[in-house]
Amino acid sequence: MDEITATKNNTTIYSQDEAIQASLEYFKGDSLAATVWVSKYALKDSQGNIFEKSPNDMHHRIASEIARIESRYANPMSEREVFDLIKDFKYLVPQGSPMTGIGNPFQVASLSNCFVIGNDNSDSYGGIMKTDQEQVQLMKRRGGVGHDLSHVRPKGSPVKNSALTSTGLVPFMERYSNSTREVAQDGRRGALMLSVSVNHPDAADFIDAKMEQGKVTGANVSVRIDDLFMNAVKADALYEQKYPIFSDKPLYSKVIKAKELWDKIIHNAWKSAEPGILFWDTIINESLPDCYADLGYKTLSTNPCGEIPLCAYDSCRLLAINLLSYVNNPFTENATFDFELFKKHVAAAQRMMDDIIDLELEKIDAILEKISQDPESDEVKLVEKNLWLNIKHKANEGRRTGIGITAEGDMLAALGLRYGSEEGVLFAEKIHQTLAIEAYRGSVNLAKERGMFAIYDAKREKNNPFLLRLKKADNELYQEMQKYGRRNIALLTIAPTGTTSLMTQTTSGIEPVxxxxxxxxxxxxxxxxxxxxxxxxxxxxxxxxxxxxxxxxxxxxxxxxxxxxxxxxxxxxxxxxxxxxYYKATSNDIDWLNKVKMQGKIQKWVDHSISVTINVPNDTPEEMVNKLYMEAWEAGCKGVTVYRDGSRSGVLISNTEKKEEVAETPSSTFTTKRPQVLEADVVRFQNSKDKWIAFIGLLDGKPYEIFTGLVDDEDGILIPRWVSEGLIIKNKNEDGNTRYDFQYKNTRGYKTTIEGLSHKFNPEYWNYAKLISSTLRHGMPIDKVVDLISSLQLDSESINTWKNGVTRALKRYIVDGTEVRGQKCSNCNSENLIYQEGCLTCSDCGSSKCG
Structure with missing residues (x-):
């Protein structure tokens, strides 16, 4: 235990280079994994100081906290036992928020990955605005949020205010989307799912909302589809939409051709990869929490990726099990799957997830304490306070967990099974059946030691299809559950593992390579x-x-x-x-219909849902998307998304009027089509002790884009000091993603290229640079861009240093004599200010300030 104790007490601050080098060694030279870990998961304070040198330190931090919770209960796991389960990302991997937040004293943030808010009753303006505020309050704590709009009255409905009639769903979609984009600044990120029932009279408007360029860009959208609608589509029959939805006495209703609305969904999904589909009757019928719908557990929507359907104010934390690590003798004829070790670790994972709920409750208490200490009035803080009290209540009462997997594709390959083949699908189904049984067994055993979740009632759940499958597979477990209950209301999910799979160095989630x-x-x-x-x-x-x-x-x-x-x-x-x-087992090789069937078979053993994308080539016809969505419903999937290669870029178009406006834009506004090659200036500046560099792409001699970051003198990044100009070249990586290279001529006249400016800088600076470049590319005057940057309210001292340097770099391009409005001279209080050689100069007293 000496190593663990030493790590716990370590307050050493590491440089970015030290952490990267140590992590490179940890990941055996994998620079992408090392960079991502340092930027996203290494323990940092608000000044950007790094306190963890490699993932080994992070795993000690997490193990220490989980062991602290374990000590409260009977038969506790030791810190060493927890550490051995999570070290090297080999077996159990807490995802995202838990990995960042557990044991993190520098952040007042939730450990939850997913939230759903709102209600299905109130369609008042006050209720809609309350949901907007709750969404923002959650996103600032780094949680992904979902909510449903089916309760909002349709367009043209009478309302008792000055508007006289309702505007419908779309304006509120735009409002929620804009809130997401606003909160996704200053190092925070926003992720939003908006859903609506196909039974809602405005469903067609909802489905079309994202097809106009620039609309609802801050949200994923999904349609809740019921079986009645799907049967009407198959029969080419009529379907009645109602408000309130599915009401016996609707205030408004209309009859549509189901196939026409279905074709709209298919066309838009083919064209833009949205909307996604949620097969709502399957979700509700299979849901164990919905057995307690009258007690507040009625499922309303899902998280942004769709793998966790949730009731209002419930949340979930995620943990992935690395399936590849249970293959003995991988990639040989003697390869086998170690089911006994897998079962043992599933039970441990369920135990750890229950511990993380206790850690989350502590985090919520810290959030509530922070709210109480904030200087705003109690009236202003009321919505935020009640939001977290509601979330705390649901987390404590239902104790929902989210155990999933990663490396499914690699596991099958290591066993010599082809992903998507009949043999591969059968084995995958066996894995997920085992996972479900052992996770539920673990939850029952926890109920014996720690008590069942507060509202457990065996009678309420007796007809649940998921539970009946568990009963058929393991009647002894079912009988134990009847006697002792279980600790958690719902347990399982399959999320997209994203950066987690970079850490495990495996395929992601359920996906093939x-x-x-x-x-x-x-x-x-x-x-x-x-x-x-x-x-x-x-x-x-x-x-x-x-x-x-x-x-x-x-x-x-x-x-x-x-x-x-x-x-x-x-x-x-x-x-x-x-x-x-891996032959014929890549995401582009596998039979798409077989993948959907595989998802349906696995879904039967996942009590929440599965996030999975069906990747199809660009030339795939709409009819294939129709077949995939229909097959997904018939196979028992709870949701599905189809991504046609290239459908995310270049498919959203403006209407005719807007196209004409673009064509008539004055020449002072840049075209939004970036040339492949731009001339560039290199500007170096220093704030305090930090040395910075800016690459400013020029079009017609005026700033068109800017990339900035800290200079690393030790290894000569980025370029020699004498370089002051060059070219910025837009290229593509092998994976199709855009990158920007800088090219200059050395002293011998040879061209030297620095690849991927985005990888040379802190991602936070890079994201701000993209925001600023967007304003430049659309022709905002330089002085207004400078004012915009100067007005940013940034918490981090290092980011403020960056901000000051960027404004200084751009000011050199402001035309001399440009008037400055809204500011006064600090010397004589005059408002007659102009820019002169990049400096703010008073025309009256001559005072000059260069910022």
Whole structure:
């Protein structure tokens, strides 16, 4: 225990470089994993000081806190036992908010990944605004939020105010979306799900809302679809929409052709990957919490990715089990899955998740204490206070958990099973059945030791289809549950693991591998005569190609005697893949209908839901999307999203009037189509002890974009001090994502390129740079951009330092004589201020201030 104690008491501050280097060693040279961990999960204070050198420190922090909670109960796990379960991201991986927040003394934030708010009764303006405020209050604590709009009266309905009639759903969608975008500043992030019932008379407007460019950009949208509607679609029959929805005595109703509305959903999903679909009757019928609907557990909506349907004011925390780690002798003929170890760890995971609920309750108490100490009046703080009291009540009463998995694709490959094959689907179903049984067994055992969740009632749940499947699979467990209850109202989910899978270095969640092998390019130094040149680009630069292997494909190669250091040709790569268990098992290879069927089989053993995306090529017809959505309903899925390659970019169009407006825009406003190559100025500046650099892309001699960050003198990043100009080149990575490279000529006249400016800077500065670049590209005058940046209210001292430097860098481009409005001279109080050579100058007294 000496190592753990030393880590707990460690207050050492590490530099960014120290943390990156230690993490690179930890992840065996994986720079992406190292960078992501340091930027997202390493313990930091508000000044950006880093207190954890590698994930090993983080795992000690988490283990210490969970063990502290364990000590309150019978048969506690030790800190060492917890640490051994989570170290190296090998077995159990708390996701996102828990990984960041557990044991974090610098953040007053929730440990929950997901929330749902609102109600299905009030459609008053006050109720709508209350939901807006609650959404913002949750997002500032870094939680993803969902709420449903089915309670809002349809467009044209009479209202008793000056408007006379209701505006319908869409304006409120835009309001909630804008709130998400506003709160996603200053290091916070916002994630929102908006849903509506297909039974609502404004459902068609809801479905079309995101199809106009710039509308509802801050939310995911999904339609709650009932079985009656789906049957009407199949029969090409009529369907009645009502308000209130499904009312026996509606205030308003209309009859539509179900197929026409369905075709609109299909077309929009094909074109823009939204709306997603929630098969609502399946969700409600299968839901154990909805057995307690009259006690406040009626499911209203889902979190932004759709894997957790929730009632109002409930929340959930997520933990993933790394399935690959239970494969013995992976990628060999003797590969087997260690079910006994898996069962043991599932029980431990359920125990840890229950501990994390207690940790979350402590965090909520800290939030409530923070609210009580805030200087605002009690009246102003009332909504926020009641919000967290409601969340605390639900978390304590229902004790909902969210255990899921990651590395499903790699697990199947390691066992020699092809993802999507009949054999692979059957084995995956067995894994998830085992997970469900053992998690519920763990919750029953916790009920024996710690007590059942407060409102458990076996009679309420007796006809629940999910529970009846558990009974059929393990009657002894079912009888134990009848006798002792269980600790948690609902337990399981499959979330998108995102950055978690970068840490585990595996496939993400339930998904197959994206690509087992791909190529990257490395620029050749012109002075290196021995370097291999694979091709020369249009700018005259020489490049070398090298192969990058998916981590587990590389493991398969090493296990089976293939050389991973060789520079393979494309033909050799194709032959390698064909010999591997990843052959025809990538996200683009697998049969899409089979993937939907696989999701349906697994869904039967997941009491919440599954976040999964069906990836299809760009040339996929709309009819295939129709088949996939229909198959998902018939297979028993609770939701589905189809992503057609390229459908997220370039598909949203403005209406005709707006197109004409763009065409008639004065020449002083930039085109929004960025040229591939821009001339660029390099501006260096220093604030306090920090040295900064700005790359300012120029179009027609005026700033068009700006990228900024700290200068690293130790390794010469980014460029020699004498460089003051160059080119910013827009390129694409092998994965299709955009990157921006900077190119300059060295003293010998050779071109030198710095790839990926976005990877050289802190992501926070990069995100602000994108925001500023957007205003520049749309023609906002430079002095107004400077005013905008200067007015930003930023908490972090380092970000304020950055802000001051950016304004200084941009001021040099303000035309001399530009008037400044809304400010006064600090010397004589005159309002006659102008910019002169980038400095704020008073025309009356001559006082000058350069900021």
């Amino acid at each position: 994206f690509l087992p092998v791909y190529k990257r390019r490395r620029k050749v130094n012109p002075n290196d005569k021995d370097a291999r040149v694979d091709f020369v680009d249009e700018l005259g630069d020489s490049w070398e190609e090298y192969v990058v292997f998916h981590h587990r494909f590389k493991e398969w190669m090493l296990t089976n005697g293939y050389d991973t250091s060789k520079n393979y040709s494309q033909q050799e790569i194709d032959l390698l893949v064909e010999k591997s268990p």
